[in-house]
Amino acid sequence: MTKTILVIGTYDTKDEELHYICERIAAQGGKVLSMDVSVLGDPSTPTDVSKHQVAQAAGSSIQAAIDSGDENTAMQIMARGASVLTAQLYGAGKIDAMLALGGTMGTDLALDCAQALPLGVPKYVVSTVSFSPLIPADRLSPDIQMILWAGGLYGLNSICKSSLSQAAGAVLGAANAVEPPVSDRPVIGMMSLGSSCLRYMKYLRDPLQERGFEVAVFHATGMGGMAFEALARQGYFAAVMDFALPELSNLMVGSVVNAGADRLTNAGTQGIPQIVSPGCADLIDFAGWQDIPEAYSDRPFHAHNRLIKSSGLSPDERRALVRDIATRLKGAKGPVHVLMPTQGVEEWDKEGAPAYDPEGLAAMVDEMGKAIKAPAELTMIDCHINDEAFADAALAILDAWIADGTVKLDA
Template sequence: MTSVVLIGTCDTKLDELLFLRDAIHNSNPATQVSLIDVGRQPVEHEAIFTTQKELLKEYGQVRKVDKLPRGEVIKFMAECATKLVKKLFEGRRIHGIISAGGSGGTSLASIVMREALPIGFPKLIVSTVASGETGTIVAETDITLMYSVVDVAGLNQVLRNVLSNAGAAMAGMAAAYASRMKSQSSSTKKRVAITMFGVTTPAVDVIRKHLEYNYNIETYVFHATGHGGKAMERLIREGGLDAVLDLTTTEICDHLTGGVMSAGPARLDAALEAGIPSIISVGATDMTNFGPKATVPEKYQDRLLYEHNPMVTLMRTSKEEAAAVGEFITRKVKSSMERGIMTEVWLPKGGISMISVPDGPFADPEADSALFETIKKGLADTAVRVVEDERAINDPDFAHDIAEALVAQMDLSN
């Protein structure tokens, strides 16, 4: 038997949640559905597995939240539900989680899913805001969103169809997850993360194929789009990766200059904190990412811009910004050394991206030199190995050598 958690606000969405519960049962009668009430007002119903009162008493040590502002209610109920769902997951008692609601319910459910459950566990939200900007909902996780089309406010044929589809999807995902948990044998392959951007793809392809063909390694390629870097670092913290070849650290540029693909100030921290084998390079740090050209901030309109595609405009990193990227990397590496954790930094001086090679549209020797010199000087009096290489980052031989350097850190043999 599989078990699914259904989380929702029973004081406002009970009929819709009960329909969704039945949709899951109809798709797979062997699925047990546990409804957790996270509403503002308490509701009594035989279908509720954990009532609002029980949730507050057990995990919040309070009796009522109805006097709190709406935003505070969402945060508090999410905190309580996270504790319960985490307990159920750690006890191997659940195989999927689903919710349905508006913006408030979506916010609440997404917090629970992000905080309590790992990547790979089935998570689905039927939401009125699933067709808009969803980055804050999904973040770096694998939450599946299904647009409700109409509001989750009274059953009608459109909503019944959507909820029926969602119920069938969750029943299938939960059954598949339960089956995997029973049959999945632990792999002996080492799990290696590689960061990639379009302008470093040739190098990543060489690295990936070399590692997987020659060693007992499975590679995980992360697109350095902001959420990609965050997803990698989340997996590291969950214990899901054994080593990192952080070839493409372009997200640092976006963090420092206000681009749209920032992974935040904690970029690089996870691997260094975990102490797993890692190599840091400076792939695609010649650019900050913005949307269509018209969306580039006015203060950057006179800069060197490159239209990567109609949806992405790249801005060439200046000499000062390049030095700031170098300082960011140096600071993180030095901080890790204080905890006894070491890494390597590789500098491909022949071009840090496909378009910054000599005669490329982003060729800027002064900016690149500022980046390299900042890192070299910052780490000069340390035991960190800084590798200066005259080749470009996408040179196949460079890709081969940096891959072998990571293998040496991992102490692998053919």
């Protein structure tokens, strides 16, 4: 089947570049559906979706965007409309992937359009600020692809053609090759970190598969949590084992290694049964190239590798985090069972290890007993999170839910 790529951009100022992308897609056997998100000018030839349709989809008009007198306000109108139409076009089966082109304005808009599409739909952005620190983590779709628009801010040349042609080939190739996440078995969504830090997945994966589940383990380093939450929003999981919450501790203290403000909320909103534990929620993660801020210089410290390093949360910060966890779980429409391993929540908090802090752990345990309220259930378990006993306790909860029909074994 011939794939159709939605190509988004300001066709008044980047007409030549966008038409080049469209030609490259067509030359490789793909189809194009073009969307103009410009405000002031017009494309050389009409696009499939006009700027007027985009503004109307935002509940506004091009004239209102112009009358705002502010470029940012105008482009936010177009971003709202473009993201609405992107979702509608995909839902109607009219597109198989998207590609957007832009500088900072176009990229801002493109990020909204990418987030309007489900995980598994190819999303490519050709940008002058590709993967720049200007882009906050929570604006990035979990499976977004970006390439630098090198040397092409004003007109075509051999350098920018290299970027544009790569993007055209990449998005069409992805649309042809992608296998969207559709499982013939119920899926358990699990959050974790590398096995040197958290090991419960080693004890859980095979038993879960033997019970008839597919197991998807997500890396709790920001983008992994975003992917997990995106699938939870879609109701993709039969149940979740959300046992790694450092993205929440990072969010609380302002670290960039977070998964956005909706972490630990989407499974509950969808009524998906949740087993939750605060794995690695005693740590704050920093980019490896950053200096540890002075406020955390006297904390337990662990350098994981050249990309990431961690400091520990204070006892009071751990109590605040536990209260935040409880608040996020409070609105869940499905069952919630919290497991609190009283001997530790990650490998480096054991006695003699870099993050050992018995006072901090005691505070976390104490606050968990105070903060988790019915209908959520809480089980204090006298073990470490990396002990097999922890995995056995999680399986026992899941088995009870299977037995009473809370968790279904049919996809």
